[in-house]
Amino acid sequence: MSAVYPRLTSADIRTARFGRSWRRGLDPEEVYAFLLRVADEMELLRRDVRVARDDADRVKAALRNWQTRNTRISDGRWRGGRR
Template identity: 40%
Template structure:
């Protein structure tokens, strides 16, 4: 199954703390799995059924898309919690400053 309108996109390397990958490593994207094609075998040699390979690649691409979607949701939730924590810390610091001003 082909996915029309999908084109190769330039990847970006990641150098996150604790990441074992090289800076020029580009994560595999679902569209790359879907569009991957293999050479056919020469006449008289054994090979894989192209339809079966493409079906498997589509399944892998769907699973990979689900993982990226979940990762995006997780990052959004992390950002929301981080922002809430920062607001709470600011409020606590302000309350301490106000309490200290009243003691003097």
């Protein structure tokens, strides 16, 4: 991630406009259609990342809970400790 540019969002892509200083160039309609596709894909990817992070947080919490429950021996001493 560059410190010069702010994080790009799907809205940034959807609203991007290009100058028309060249006589010959890309078809603006094709450019905008492509940008819309890129914006949609970017939105889906960000949603997937958010879901993956939430899942990872749930797994970490479950693992911590499991470790807490299973590190004590029935007589109250910690496993791996001195007996």
